[in-house]
Every structure is written in structure tokens, then in C-alpha cells.
Amino acid sequence: MTSQDTPRRRRNKPGEGGRLREETLVAAFEVLHEEGAVEAVTLRAVAARAGITAPALYGHFRDVTHLHSELRTRAFEQLLDACDAAAEGITDPVDALHLRAETIVARGIEFPGRHLLMFTRIDDASNDAGHRTFDRLVAVVQSCVAAGRSASTDPAEDGAYLLAALNGLVMTRTTMTGFPWPALRQSVHEITRRIARIVDAP
Amino acid sequence: MTSQDTPRRRRNKPGEGGRLREETLVAAFEVLHEEGAVEAVTLRAVAARAGITAPALYGHFRDVTHLHSELRTRAFEQLLDACDAAAEGITDPVDALHLRAETIVARGIEFPGRHLLMFTRIDDASNDAGHRTFDRLVAVVQSCVAAGRSASTDPAEDGAYLLAALNGLVMTRTTMTGFPWPALRQSVHEITRRIARIVDAP
């Protein structure tokens, strides 16, 4: 994979340099998805994928750490958006919780590198986005409690356990190959029900 | 950190080269624990820590991948030993399960690099050791069922969920800083009880 593979992009007009930032982040996600590891997201690899040279990135990111941080923030934001989209229009809070949980796990398994970036990197600069993802999950657990469908007495705590368990499911399923894993949806439902203490509708 | 920090080790006697292998793995774990990431476990870093030069490692490992593989196998074996030691002499199967779970999580939080090596690396060569750790956990869940202390109808499946959840707890607790996590033991007990479907003693 050399720069020959990707045709050199057309230079942006003066004042439109900001476009490059978006294109760069898209390119960085492509590298992350294909390589499956954050270490592969180097300035050189991202630049080559975006059809520019590495030094051009310094116009938009302080350094490689800043790029990774920005990538992690985006990953959380997109995960939150995907969860919202999956649960849109769903009125039953338990269904909504299940759909959110499924989205988190399905995306994690599809793009392990992205999941690792979110859940194994210690990076205060992009933690706020992570906390928002978590807060939304807690809110949904809370709505289950309000609807009498969860026996949880501490939705924040149980939401944390749930996120941890789903997170671990992605990791373990990705890593422990050769294990006869049950169907994904079933796993997610079981774990969600047990951790969030879901009770049957009256 | 240069080779000056660690005094040059005494050369092993002919026929005792095998000792180096053990010393090397100990040194590799030290690097892994201190740096917290597998990428930091380079041949050069391990050699410097062990007080030898990098090429000397080729007498014992085919390449750096082989060293990482061996390290992962050892990590799983040591985790299994630690779980066994923690549960030794405990007759109540639920207590034993809790102690095993606590051991997994406590060690993971103490040495995140080690945990990441075990649970985020895809490496068939060292998966057997991982499966043994998992099998033992399943056996303990099974003994809970046999004692009428777990409502699990599929200990293998629930054991997988439990390992995943504990694994995720380590990751999430390590990564999501700033969250008011409950006491570790309490978290582990709650998650274990819910996932393994523990019921109160009659």
C-alpha cells in the first residue's frame, strides 16, 4: 500500500482547510477498522489513506495523540448516535434497552479496533463522550425501573455493570475463538436481563 | 533507562541456558506490568531488563511474536493458579466462585497490561491456556448448580457470560476514570450472583 494506490487528492481552496479535518478522521477510521488496532493509526498511514502527506495533518492536529483522542471522542459520539437510532420510536423501555445493548455489542464485534480504542485506552481528553454514552444507558435503565420492568435499586451502578458486561462480551467473543458462543442476540438479552434486573411485564 | 541501570548478568554455564528463558519471561512480565501495554514488551526492552542483549533472546524464542505468545500462555496459567490458590480449602461452591471472580478482577485491575494481553489479543497459539481458565470457572458454576445454589441451566454458557462480565469490569474500571465505582468486592459479588444466577442457601 503506497501513495500510488490512492490518487492524490485535490487541494482544498483557501479557507476550506477545515474539510481536511473531516476527511482525515474518516480516513483514520478506515485504517482503524481495517487494521483492528490503534497502533496502526499512524500519521503516515492516515495521510496515505487520505491522499495527502503526513506533515499536512499538523494543520489540524497537535500531534498523533491528539488525533487518537479526537478519534476516540468521535467513536463514542457515533456509538451514542447509533444507539439512539436503533431505539428510535421504541416505546417499551425494555425493548429500547435491548436494542441499545445489541447495538453496542454488534458494532464492537464488527469493528474490534474501534471498540478497543473506546474501552481500553486511558485518555481523559475523550472521556466525556464516553460518560455521555454511559449516562444514556443509565437513563434507559431508569425508565425500565419507572415502568416497573426493572428491579434495580441503583440504575447508575447497574448501568455501569451492564456497560462493563457488554464490553466484556465483545472482547471475549473477539478473543476467545473456538468457543461455541450462543447467538449474539440471545447472549445480549440474557446478560442485559440479568444485570439490569429486568422483570417480566405484569 | 539504559543498560547501565541493570548490571550485566553473569553468563550462564554451558547447559544452563534454559535458565535464561525463565529469567527472560520474568523480565518481560516486569516490563509489561510497568508499561501497561504489550507493545512496550519489545525484545530490546526485555533484554535490557534481563541484563542481556537483544540477540541473545533468539536462542529461546523464534521471534517477538513467539515471546508474546509464551507470555500470554504464562499469564493464563498464573491466573488459573492464583484462582486455585484463592479458593483452596473453601467448601462452599458459591464462596469459591466469588473468590475466583475476585481474584480475576483484582489481578486485572492491578496489572492492566497483563489483562489486556490475555483478553484483547487474538493468538491461537496461547488460547488453550485461556480455555483452561474458562473451563475451571464453568466447573465451579456447575458445582454451584449441583449444590442447589445456582439456577443456571447451562453452566458453560453462563460461565462464558461471567468471564466476559468480569473481564469487562476490569476494562471499564481501568478506562472510565472519574466514575464513582462501588467497592470492588461488592461489584464482583453482584455481577457474579446475577450472571451465574446464584440463589440463597435454603
Next chain:
DNA sequence: TGTACATCAGTGAACGCGCGTTCACTGATGTAC
């Protein structure tokens, strides 16, 4: 006990590579006249 020799664990120099980062620059574009 003394000496010559074989063994082999570990050395040291060297290689090519990809990395992050710097710096002086270029040249297409929009604007002012």
C-alpha cells in the same frame, strides 16, 4: 594436578524499516486594483 580442547550462551556491530516531527517551500485560489 596441569593443559589442550570443544561447547555454546551471549556479544557487538550492522542492516533496513516505519515512525513522529521540523522546516523551508510551492503553487492554486480569491481578491484588490
Next chain:
DNA sequence: TGTACATCAGTGAACGCGCGTTCACTGATGTAC
């Protein structure tokens, strides 16, 4: 409408670094005589 100029997104060469890996070698040790 035509020309000179300023802007600034992106270039290309260069740097020092740590990496995995190779290779010919060295020299302390155990052994045979």
C-alpha cells in the same frame, strides 16, 4: 475584463529514534587426556 498580489493548504526532504533481525565472533566453562 485583465493583472498583480496575498493567502495558506499542502509538499518534499530531512532528522533522529527504536524497532526486529542477521551475522560473525568471543570467551568462560566443563571435559578429556
